[in-house]
Amino acid sequence: MHAQDFSDFWPYYLQEHAQPGTRALHYVGTSMAVGLAAVLPLAGRWWMIPAVPLAGYGFAWLSHSLIERNRPATFRHPVWSLRADFRMWYRFVTCRMGRELAKAGVRPDGSVDPAKRREL
Numbered sequence: 171m172h173a174q175d176f177s178d179f180w181p182y183y184l185q186e187h188a189q190p191g192t193r194a195l196h197y198v199g200t201s202m203a204v205g206l207a208a209v210l211p212l213a214g215r216w217w218m219i220p221a222v223p224l225a226g227y228g229f230a231w232l233s234h235s236l237i238e239r240n241r242p243a244t245f246r247h248p249v250w251s252l253r254a255d256f257r258m259w260y261r262f263v264t265c266r267m268g269r270e271l272a273k274a275g276v277r278p279d280g281s282v283d284p285a286k287r288r289e290l
Contacts, residue, residue, distance in 0.1 A: 173290050176250055179243075182288040183254040184274035186243055188281065192233040193258065193267070199229025200259040230255065246290070 173179040187193050203226035210218055227244065234242045243251040261267040275286025 173247070173250070176253065178288075179247060179250045179290070180254060180257070181274040181286070182290050183243055183251065184258070184271055184276055185282045185286075185288055186234075186238065186240055187258065188271075188276045189233075189237050190280060192238045193262070195229045195233035195237070196255060197259055197262050199226045200255055202226070202229070204259075226255070 173182065187196065203222050206218070206222045206225060210216065210222070230244070231242055234240055243254070258267065258270075261270050274288075275283035277283065
């Protein structure tokens with residue numbers, strides 16, 4: 171299957187982040203990236219701009235390597251992946267992630283319902 175639009179990609183993205191530890195490290199990295207992006211203009215430390223994507227992607231890629239043991243979607247779908255990361259983070263901070271995971275077939279134990287498995 172080839173994702174035609176973001177609505178096709180989103181369930182796949184969630185399935186690639188099925189393990190709670192993977193999502194937790196993404197939340198840490200995204201939170202750090204958002205925090206840095208908010209503070210840098212106020213601090214005037216423009217030389218630290220490269221730390222923003224390093225924080226976000228560093229934690230994310232580490233989680234895929236050590237926990238999920240899959241290849242980050244960033245490499246194949248960079249724009250959708252970034253959008254999905256912020257959407258996942260927003261759903262987490264607004265306590266709506268559980269519903270999204272269930273719709274995508276991601277079970278609480280980190281497994282994926284085979285009947286709902288998406289491949290790109």
